[in-house]
Amino acid sequence: MRKEEEFNDWYNNIVEEAGLVDKRYPVKGMNVWLPYGWKAMRLIDALIRREMERTEHDEVCFPLLIPKTEFDKEAEHIAGFGAEVYWVTHAGNNELDVPLLLRPTSETAMYPMFSLWVRSHTDLPLKTFQLVNTFRYETKQTKAFIRMREIHFFEAHTCHVDFEDAERQIAEDLEIMKHFAKDLCIPYLLTKRPDWDKFAGAYYTVGLDTIMPTGRTLQLGSIHQYKTNFAVPYNITYENEGGEQVHAHQTTYGMSERLLGTVVGIHGDEKGIIFPPSIAPIQAVIVPILSKGNQEHVMEEARKLEEELKAEGIRVHLDDRDFRPGYKYNDWELRGVPLRLEIGMRDIEGGHVMAACRVQGKKILVKREGAGEQIKLIFQEQQEILWQKARSILEESIRTIEDYNQYEEGTIAKAGWCGEEECGHTIEDFTGAAILGTPVPEEETPEGTRCCVCGAHAPSWIYIAKTH
Amino acid sequence: MRKEEEFNDWYNNIVEEAGLVDKRYPVKGMNVWLPYGWKAMRLIDALIRREMERTEHDEVCFPLLIPKTEFDKEAEHIAGFGAEVYWVTHAGNNELDVPLLLRPTSETAMYPMFSLWVRSHTDLPLKTFQLVNTFRYETKQTKAFIRMREIHFFEAHTCHVDFEDAERQIAEDLEIMKHFAKDLCIPYLLTKRPDWDKFAGAYYTVGLDTIMPTGRTLQLGSIHQYKTNFAVPYNITYENEGGEQVHAHQTTYGMSERLLGTVVGIHGDEKGIIFPPSIAPIQAVIVPILSKGNQEHVMEEARKLEEELKAEGIRVHLDDRDFRPGYKYNDWELRGVPLRLEIGMRDIEGGHVMAACRVQGKKILVKREGAGEQIKLIFQEQQEILWQKARSILEESIRTIEDYNQYEEGTIAKAGWCGEEECGHTIEDFTGAAILGTPVPEEETPEGTRCCVCGAHAPSWIYIAKTH
CATH class of the missing domain: 3.30.930.10 (Bira Bifunctional Protein; Domain 2)
Structure with missing residues (x-):
């Protein structure tokens, strides 16, 4: 993407x-x-x-x-x-x-x-x-x-x-x-x-x-x-x-x-949005898996789970719409709900619920007893994964360059700068990118760092990027 | 007022x-x-x-x-x-x-x-x-x-x-x-x-x-x-x-x-605003009563009380400003805080706090242990008092009249109305008051009720009042 x-x-x-x-x-x-x-x-x-x-x-x-x-x-x-x-x-x-x-x-x-x-x-x-x-x-x-x-x-x-x-x-x-x-x-x-x-x-x-x-x-x-x-x-x-x-x-x-x-x-990914649990309008959606003869029992268990998770402060939603589970899965994946909880007869009998984790892209069995606590741990893990992933992308996009000609689109270039406005404008004009600015907190350049335009002594770094 | x-x-x-x-x-x-x-x-x-x-x-x-x-x-x-x-x-x-x-x-x-x-x-x-x-x-x-x-x-x-x-x-x-x-x-x-x-x-x-x-x-x-x-x-x-x-x-x-x-x-009253606890930005203010030699101990106890009440979901504020208690009392009464909690050495030793109730206009001793629960009961009482008081004022201001000449300023008149717009305008023009409307839910008039203007049969009541 x-x-x-x-x-x-x-x-x-x-x-x-x-x-x-x-x-x-x-x-x-x-x-x-x-x-x-x-x-x-x-x-x-x-x-x-x-x-x-x-x-x-x-x-x-x-x-x-x-x-x-x-x-x-x-x-x-x-x-x-x-x-x-x-x-x-x-x-x-x-x-x-x-x-x-x-x-x-x-x-x-x-x-x-x-x-x-x-x-x-x-x-x-x-x-x-x-x-x-x-x-x-x-x-x-x-x-x-x-x-x-x-x-x-x-x-x-x-x-x-x-x-x-x-x-x-x-x-x-x-x-x-x-x-x-x-x-x-x-x-x-x-x-x-x-x-x-x-x-x-x-x-x-x-x-x-x-x-x-x-x-x-x-x-x-x-x-x-x-x-x-x-x-x-x-x-x-x-x-x-x-x-x-x-x-x-x-x-x-x-x-x-x-x-x-x-x-x-x-x-987000090709399936849709991925909300971090911290701001997900719905953190967990419950999808009851109904088959003939067990509808009421499963719905009752699903409602119990909903009440329980709500009481634990989880933003939970029970999807009781008259659609097939597969349709619901796609819908909630599109909308970025971090956790989908599937509950059917087998789960009820086994004393667990199946948790499909939007961030991790995996399914795990969560014990029915104390489900709220386990779910909160999954949320924590999701926060950490999303944070680390996004952080690596930002870090990896930063490239140190020595000459402004080396600027590559799609990256953030870090370059030496003499501090002259003219050199700044040259970079912007030539690359079509913008100078974001100098690092905060200030970061000293190593001895011998040169301005990426004029080659003069560069007392500071600048970041260069195409911006939205 | x-x-x-x-x-x-x-x-x-x-x-x-x-x-x-x-x-x-x-x-x-x-x-x-x-x-x-x-x-x-x-x-x-x-x-x-x-x-x-x-x-x-x-x-x-x-x-x-x-x-x-x-x-x-x-x-x-x-x-x-x-x-x-x-x-x-x-x-x-x-x-x-x-x-x-x-x-x-x-x-x-x-x-x-x-x-x-x-x-x-x-x-x-x-x-x-x-x-x-x-x-x-x-x-x-x-x-x-x-x-x-x-x-x-x-x-x-x-x-x-x-x-x-x-x-x-x-x-x-x-x-x-x-x-x-x-x-x-x-x-x-x-x-x-x-x-x-x-x-x-x-x-x-x-x-x-x-x-x-x-x-x-x-x-x-x-x-x-x-x-x-x-x-x-x-x-x-x-x-x-x-x-x-x-x-x-x-x-x-x-x-x-x-x-x-x-x-x-x-x-509100002559002292200032009175907030119902339901929407009081500060529901309880703690005013420490300091005298020489005990400042630190009293402040520490006040802070403990603050933490405890906060944990119980009460919107509490500790007033640690360098003013005399009397000044603080007036200030918080003006601002309509429902409850003032005074805590001094005597209270600490006696295992209580002194609660001054803005609504009830009285002071009562609240046991230090389980103070939060007792305070919530005081809030409930305050809600009830404010509600009943305001309700009586509204009810008492409604006067049934037979002729629109009897309309008195400062009241809400209830009168028979034939339903003709013209009679409505006559009332408004003559009294300078407005017709609020007919009761909801509809209220049948007793047999023989007459329009307060034209004297014709009045199938409904109207309320008349001067409005803001």
Whole structure:
């Protein structure tokens, strides 16, 4: 599935076939979340919330609409988003005095309020986040979860006393990502984006990229150090311990529904989706194997198993539809359910259930007694397998090259870089790939490392890849 | 607090003082949800989701933006909402070919898709819901949670084989409301709205109204029987068992963040908010009583108690701020925490904690051992007290009158009605109150009941009240 076109067809097809979204909504780039897909997204959100709670971020919810006057305050930000925003110009029969835009991201909605909230050093750090939809008028071809015009979005925004404390926040964000990505079994590469590709208004941007089966990288999210770049125009100041008014330092951390697209794209196979149990809307599906004369007894046992597993906190579903087992197997494999539990007379008599493991691709007998505990162990194993597999793919796709001519499509090249923007552009122009950035944490180059373009001394590495 | 102005001042003040919302966002009618308020709203949402899951509604999420072309399909609906919608006319630097509107409610977003989803009688009933924000360009004065331009909204949309099945859905909705309102301790009156006040496009509308301390009623939500009023223009048809294509019947059920406003308004007192434990963001706050020499020991015991209660599923918070206990008491009373647990040396030595009950207005000693269980019993008692108190207020505000001249402000009048629209308008014009509607379930009038306007035979009752 590494060939790009093949993957795209597979992906575009599977997101609908598996019932994640319906793409027939009559506005381009805006899909309908179907129950199964929305459940998966909400489970991802729940993992984010767990991490936010652990790190004492408060959940807020800001209005969608931002007055043009506030948006205009930060010049670089506008330049970055101006061409992508949706404008509300009328309400009812009136033309609005001040046009309102749909948030493409919430800096310009939040920071006028932060300016009111942050007064004293005792108000800091201020750590907030929200899970909302954002809007960007994408001109590129849209793709479910990956490139949408309405985007389900996570954004954390923080204020700090100084640059160092903001840096500590970024370190915390990286740790959050570590936990979180492990749960989704999604490996990623951390890079500091080159200056010409950082977020509009950021002092620096850390990109979180993974590799898709196309061999192209996909940005999963990003973390921004703003320094005082927004605090100055939005007047976010506090009284420090010495009694002076000084500007707060700020960071943000953003991710989106792309996380779900990545899970679909990275773990899936020719049979369909493979959900890690952590976010599988249905973790285990029970398929009763009925033959003449035993229907009721088997159904009763199946229901008992369902109740038992539910009570153990497993997201279980009993498929009692009037279809043949084979049809059901294909259906649930397509939809990526990690575990299928088959229960028939033989199983009941033998005191076991047959467990077909979607990830491992094998069937094992699970003892009926204490089935819940054994199933949880299988889930753990599945998490580990998916994680290791995805990690090897990412690791193996990284190739160190000495000259930018050696860049190969489908790989992530690691090369020496002198740090000159011009050499960066040469690489991008020549290869058609992008410079993801320099490694985070910083990684010293060995003595004698040369820039892959000009051959000058290369104090740092860069990663080069074709991106989605 | 029944005097209107006094209540309004109290309410407008408390929603900010208690940290539910910040009203200083620079767009009229759009507030910022602060962490405490958003948590309460999310707990209300969780209760809704529980009821939706129990009744097998599937959660979906539709796009915010609706093309004008879809919106225009249902003429009555437009007439009802036309003056209230926000229009997106531009995106980036382009004027859109088809203007998009921000959903004021989602009929016109969902039904074009329902038309694709509903094919056969086996697809029915289709039961979906979503929790999203909606937008209405209110011209009346806005008020936190009660009348906003961006509204946190619950909407269930269903399709059925026929009118009777849609009626069964409405019966289920009423049962859902019964559970749900009991949890919030919010009593309500059920009425079938008069024809001139039903929802745009509905065959009939059932209003769910409660009474606020102003003596005015507030609509909490509504349930609509659409018959085939939307199915016809949106072409929602299915093949029935006889092989014919027939139109589906539809219902909706909507509620909003008003639920939170009602909880604040109805249960609160001069000290502040009183949250029912069911949706209290913090159910119990622990205030350690420190005196010289015992600080560490008391804090340690307080932390132990916190851990223990947390493990029992209680939303508990340890207030370890460096303030005097009295300040903390006022603060948490203002914020409506149902239970304050004071723990000092005397309590530790006596093997108890002092529980100050916000609802009951009393203090009781709770044994330290098994504190969690006892606290849960206190919560149950609180739920019951709040429910009974609010219910009596609603019941006592209903007065049966014989002539519309007898209508008294601050009450809900129950009167005979001949059924003529003209008499209805006379009542409304003369009293300045609104006709809420006729009782649901229908209630026969005793022999000899006369219309409160024209004196003709009154086959039904109506409720009359001033509304928010």
